[in-house]
Amino acid sequence: MKKTLYLLVALFASAIFLVACSKGESSSPQSSLDGEYYFYAEYDKSLSDSPWIVIDGKNLTYYAGGKDRSHGTLRYSIDTEKQTLTGEGKVLSYSYDEGTGVLLAGIQSSDEQFVKKDSKKYKELKNK
Numbered sequence: 001m002k003k004t005l006y007l008l009v010a011l012f013a014s015a016i017f018l019v020a021c022s023k024g025e026s027s028s029p030q031s032s033l034d035g036e037y038y039f040y041a042e043y044d045k046s047l048s049d050s051p052w053i054v055i056d057g058k059n060l061t062y063y064a065g066g067k068d069r070s071h072g073t074l075r076y077s078i079d080t081e082k083q084t085l086t087g088e089g090k091v092l093s094y095s096y097d098e099g100t101g102v103l104l105a106g107i108q109s110s111d112e113q114f115v116k117k118d119s120k121k122y123k124e125l126k127n128k
Contacts, residue, residue: 032096033103034057035055035116035118036051036053036054037103037114037115038050039066039113039114040114040121042111046125048066051063051066051067052067053114060076060078074088074107076107083095085105085107092106092107093106100119100120102114102115103115
């Protein structure tokens with residue numbers, strides 16, 4: 001009887017430990033978003049010369065026309081759990097493919113794609 005009680009206590013403690021550890025990993029997707037993103041033109045498979053999006057923490061800054069030649073700046077806060085951008089009086093959804101480094105965000109149009117600097121897709125496009 002005592003062995004069963006000890007086994008149950010150990011099992012319960014293990015479950016609590018595993019849940020606590022898994023909660024700590026939920027912040028990792030956010031850190032993977034940080035960086036500069038270049039506009040990707042699907043029609044000619046090219047990247048912009050300067051970044052159009054900069055993500056720092058939970059803040060996204062969008063530079064219309066690129067950071068170096070911007071003709072407007074928009075700022076959004078990022079909710080990684082809901083995968084939404086909030087700002088400029090609207091809430092937008094986004095998706096991010098960590099494997100390729102491609103961010104899909106309909107900031108100006110519904111099908112805009114941005115490629116993270118030094119990601120797999122970025123390196124493929126720069127090597128062409």
